[in-house]
Amino acid sequence: MARLRRTSVDSKEELRRLADEELMALVAGNDADAYEVVLERHADAAFSLAYRICGRRALAEDIVQDALLAVWRSGGRYDRTRGSVRTWTLGIVHNRAVDALRRSGVHERRRASDEGIEETLEADERTDSQAIENSTSLEIRGAIDVLPNEQRRVIELAYFGGFTHAEIASMLDAPIGTIKGRMRLGLHKLRDQLQGWETVGA
């Protein structure tokens, strides 16, 4: 297995100039400093996602710790042809968060997916929304906000609530085909709105 090694003259500053993909090559060679830069870049997004899914601070921390250590330990398995480091990392966070929700039972999951009842974050964990909100998240949130309510709801219940289409169908008292249709329509509508974004998603 080809593993890269840095020379000791590399400083943290030099590492920070590297692209994620280059850092991951170093992480595959067990370079903790390179990993630290990856962590700096994606820890907030990972925590935001885990918290959005499970709605509990302590559980979100456990999920992020588990997922980001998996990134460290399986850095060699990262394949840049299959997406960005961020997408790969957040995919791991998403999987583990949904697994945690499913283990905790339907009731908890329903609780977490209903808005407005999440545990309140401490002030220092809420970010200054102006500071962190980048154009990507503004754009995706804007696009989601203008979806028809029923389409937004099925997408959020599936992605952030960890529910299957059958569970959503029974929760909303609608046929499964209808639920799948709303998912499809909603995602296509998002795609249309975010057209020209391929370079971001790729």
Added chain:
Amino acid sequence: MSLRESDFDCPHTPDAAAYVLGALEEGELRSYRAHLDGCTQCRAEVAALQPIVDELPASAAPARAPDALRERILATVRSEAAVLRAAGDEADRAPRRARRPRRRLAIGGALAAAGALAVILALVLSTGSGGGERVFQARVSAGAPGAHATLRQRDGRAELLVSHMPPPGVGRVYEVWLSRGAGDVQPTSALFDVTATGRGATAVPSDLRGIREVMVTSEPQGGSSRPTRQPLIQIALSS
């Protein structure tokens, strides 16, 4: 009459959205994955929608990862990196030798563990890098053949790292215990699981002052107040 593309519409394409959202039931998921191998239309739909789902995390309300969380992750990563450096290729080679007999042994291993537990000698590895850092490494009991465990102590904090450990079992977790001498076993809050490749790590909540031995057992989820099984790992600390 000319044929339109929709005449060949795959009836499964509407499932692509549920698939990329992770909303298919388990059985469906397996069959849809198999279906994707042979259906270009479904593959194209998945390829079109996956990038949209990949952007959904950005719609979560932004929150800052707590500093303590970052520090915990980094502490573990630095420990593992140090152990890998200290152990060099040794850590990679030893389990490979043990791999072949491991499966067979694992079956009888748990039973044998009680009697076959050997006294484990801890090796103090000189890491060369930092003053005040001590690394204790131990091979483990017959219940976990091929496994390695390492305890790293620095600045009054200790971290336990394991590799090539068997899973703790369904509904179970590994728990760390501290002993000050014969007959004394104190539970800790350190519970951990291992990855598919048998790696795991946990901070040991103790400065290890006066501790003679660190042990690990498999316990029911949530941990126990007294060990219910024989230890799989015992690390004797030279003081």
